[in-house]
Amino acid sequence: MAISVRNLSVDYNLSHVTAHALRDISLEIGKGEILGLVGESGSGKSTVAFALMGLLANNAKVTSGTATIGGRSYDLTRRDATAPLRGRGMAMIFQDPMLSLNPVFTVGTQLCEVLRRRLPGGDRKAHVAMAEEALAKVKLSDPKRRMGQYPHELSGGMRQRVVIAMALLSEPVLLIADEPTTALDVTVEAQIMREIVSLRDRIGCAVLLITHSLGLVTEYCDRISVLYAGERLEHGTVKQVQQQPGHPYTRMLFDCEVAIDRQRAVNVTENRFTVIPGELPDPFRRPSGCIFNGRCDVSFDACATTVPDEFAVGDAADHGARCLLLAGS
Amino acid sequence: MMDAISISKARLRFGQTIALDDVSLAIPQGTCFGIVGESGSGKTTLMRAILGLQKLDQGDVCILGMPLSHSRAALKKRARVLQPIFQDPAASLSPRSRIRTLMGEVATVLNEPLAVTYERLGVILNRLGLPKGILDKYPHEISGGQARRVAIARALLMKPSILIADEPTAGLDVSVQGDLLNLLQDIRQLENMTLVVISHNLAVVRLIAENAVVMRAGKAVESGDVASMFQSPRDAYTRELLSAWPRLRVE
Ligand SMILES: Nc1ncnc2c1ncn2[C@@H]1O[C@H](COP(=O)(O)OP(=O)(O)O)[C@@H](O)[C@H]1O
Ligand SMILES: Nc1ncnc2c1ncn2[C@@H]1O[C@H](COP(=O)(O)OP(=O)(O)O)[C@@H](O)[C@H]1O
Ligand SMILES: [Mg+2]
Ligand SMILES: [Mg+2]
Numbered sequence: 001m002a003i004s005v006r007n008l009s010v011d012y013n014l015s016h017v018t019a020h021a022l023r024d025i026s027l028e029i030g031k032g033e034i035l036g037l038v039g040e041s042g043s044g045k046s047t048v049a050f051a052l053m054g055l056l057a058n059n060a061k062v063t064s065g066t067a068t069i070g071g072r073s074y075d076l077t078r079r080d081a082t083a084p085l086r087g088r089g090m091a092m093i094f095q096d097p098m099l100s101l102n103p104v105f106t107v108g109t110q111l112c113e114v115l116r117r118r119l120p121g122g123d124r125k126a127h128v129a130m131a132e133e134a135l136a137k138v139k140l141s142d143p144k145r146r147m148g149q150y151p152h153e154l155s156g157g158m159r160q161r162v163v164i165a166m167a168l169l170s171e172p173v174l175l176i177a178d179e180p181t182t183a184l185d186v187t188v189e190a191q192i193m194r195e196i197v198s199l200r201d202r203i204g205c206a207v208l209l210i211t212h213s214l215g216l217v218t219e220y221c222d223r224i225s226v227l228y229a230g231e232r233l234e235h236g237t238v239k240q241v242q243q244q245p246g247h248p249y250t251r252m253l254f255d256c257e258v259a260i261d262r263q264r265a266v267n268v269t270e271n272r273f274t275v276i277p278g279e280l281p282d283p284f285r286r287p288s289g290c291i292f293n294g295r296c297d298v299s300f301d302a303c304a305t306t307v308p309d310e311f312a313v314g315d316a317a318d319h320g321a322r323c324l325l326l327a328g329s
Numbered sequence: 330m331m332d333a334i335s336i337s338k339a340r341l342r343f344g345q346t347i348a349l350d351d352v353s354l355a356i357p358q359g360t361c362f363g364i365v366g367e368s369g370s371g372k373t374t375l376m377r378a379i380l381g382l383q384k385l386d387q388g389d390v391c392i393l394g395m396p397l398s399h400s401r402a403a404l405k406k407r408a409r410v411l412q413p414i415f416q417d418p419a420a421s422l423s424p425r426s427r428i429r430t431l432m433g434e435v436a437t438v439l440n441e442p443l444a445v446t447y448e449r450l451g452v453i454l455n456r457l458g459l460p461k462g463i464l465d466k467y468p469h470e471i472s473g474g475q476a477r478r479v480a481i482a483r484a485l486l487m488k489p490s491i492l493i494a495d496e497p498t499a500g501l502d503v504s505v506q507g508d509l510l511n512l513l514q515d516i517r518q519l520e521n522m523t524l525v526v527i528s529h530n531l532a533v534v535r536l537i538a539e540n541a542v543v544m545r546a547g548k549a550v551e552s553g554d555v556a557s558m559f560q561s562p563r564d565a566y567t568r569e570l571l572s573a574w575p576r577l578r579v580e
Pocket of ligand 4: 372373374416495
């Protein structure tokens with residue numbers, strides 16, 4: 001069953017001002033699909049995740065938004081709207097696995113707790129067996145011994161595997177992973193990503209992968225949504241967006257990536273990195289027109305005054321971007 | 330030509346941990362050298378040994394042909410040749426002094442009139458894209474990207490011939506990262522500096538460095554010129570690192 005988020009807007013209230021962190025964000029993820037949500041730091045990626053999980057900071061206010069998860073609608077402007085889904089239906093992997101783990105309980109206790117919540121009245125022995133099996137599935141060596149260990153006895157990669165095992169046991173409809181591998185080494189990153197993919201394959205859940213790495217998106221995701229300063233500027237399948245970026249920002253982001261097979265030029269001045277000049281707009285006062293105006297390399301007069309609607313890119317119905325250059329094309 | 334840095338048979342243990350295991354390498358003057366490897370492989374320890382902040386159990390470090398000495402006087406003198414940029418720049422800036430004070434200290438160390446130091450600082454800040462107003466701020470009042478630039482500015486103000494940076498772009502967005510790396514490359518060329526970059530980003534090292542070493546569990550498992558190392562890695566671990574790197578595949 002598909003997951004959707006409609007018109008999500010979130011404000012953060014500071015003492016005298018209000019930061020509009022998200023403006024009318026919509027997302028859709030098909031069952032068994034992995035959607036990559038990308039954007040620079042501060043663009044609002046974690047705010048999307050927290051709004052869905054009901055984990056927003058106290059000074060946050062959801063001003064609009066509904067989510068459809070598991071066939072039911074949730075009004076996200078209501079606090080704790082998705083509380084019934086936490087731990088059963090929805091699971092989250094954070095960049096720091098310790099946010100999901102309790103330092104004073106053993107791995108086994110925490111895994112069994114997940115099962116106790118999902119299958120109340122179940123048999124403790126059966127739960128232990130299932131927990132051990134989950135640890136084996138995420139390729140943690142020696143699952144029996146791990147069950148008795150505390151989080152601090154494990155490495156960062158192993159802890160993240162435990163969190164994935166917890167997600168696996170909760171059999172979510174939607175798994176949200178917020179920068180799950182950012183703190184890990186590249187070889188461990190690849191292993192953890194493979195575990196997330198295999199979790200998806202096993203339970204067929206939808207996955208929202210939040211990352212600033214386009215490399216991870218193109219390698220592991222089916223679809224991509226590009227966030228900039230709290231607005232979604234483009235969405236489509238990874239293939240569509242990569243082959244024909246509809247928004248200049250998306251194109252520039254891809255141009256910034258350094259490909260591993262890019263060879264060093266003998267002439268040192270050729271070894272330049274592409275950058276996007278300029279800075280994120282003021283979060284307190286949205287400039288008029290296109291949010292990316294001012295940093296865009298192909299903007300024209302109307303971009304300063306007209307907020308672009310979303311237009312289809314090419315003839316694909318499921319590939320859209322908010323750029324005036326697409327109007328009437 | 331003389332090597333900027335040479336290390337021979339460096340060994341160091343912390344209790345049971347072998348942090349450096351017979352590491353030898355040479356970094357030619359005026360080149361860019363990359364140090365890559367997973368966390369815990371000994372990269373930062375190697376940097377601290379080069380800076381004379383960490384004594385080795387065995388082995389030698391030479392800076393510009395001179396054996397490293399650990400006396401205070403030598404440490405001070407070395408600061409004029411070799412400057413570090415630590416991984417957490419905010420932590421390496423003193424939290425209680427304004428950035429202006431931090432920069433002013435350089436005049437004392439170099440025995441230079443303050444006005445001359447500030448004049449050079451103006452040029453450096455400009456090149457780093459830092460506003461002059463930043464001098465009146467405290468380290469906690471600036472962003473992570475700015476703190477990195479301040480740390481670089483302070484290092485450059487010392488007029489070093491060797492700059493050694495530990496993960497200078499970790500945690501930065503790709504565009505900000507590119508900007509910083511372009512800058513380091515420009516400065517290196519302009520000042521004919523030796524640049525040592527510790528990074529877990531293989532794609533970056535491939536582009537900016539002439540030579541590199543791959544570290545694992547304290548060992549230098551492979552080293553040499555970057556072009557051939559990436560084209561035909563000899564060591565199994567180097568191959569594993571390369572294949573794990575996410576590719577921007579285009580069908
Ligand atoms: N509790 C908060 N109070 C005020 N501003 C916040 C709060 N949390 C996040 N923000 C701001 O909201 C914006 C989006 O933040 P975030 O969702 O964390 O972005 P990302 O995950 O893409 O880096 C940023 O400008 C951030 O500074
Ligand atoms: N001061 C110290 N005391 C004890 N162990 C240390 C110390 N510094 C580093 N180590 C250990 O030495 C090894 C190498 O560490 P480090 O040089 O920081 O690696 P890297 O920078 O490659 O991540 C690690 O196992 C680390 O835990
Ligand atoms: Mg975030
Ligand atoms: Mg280190």
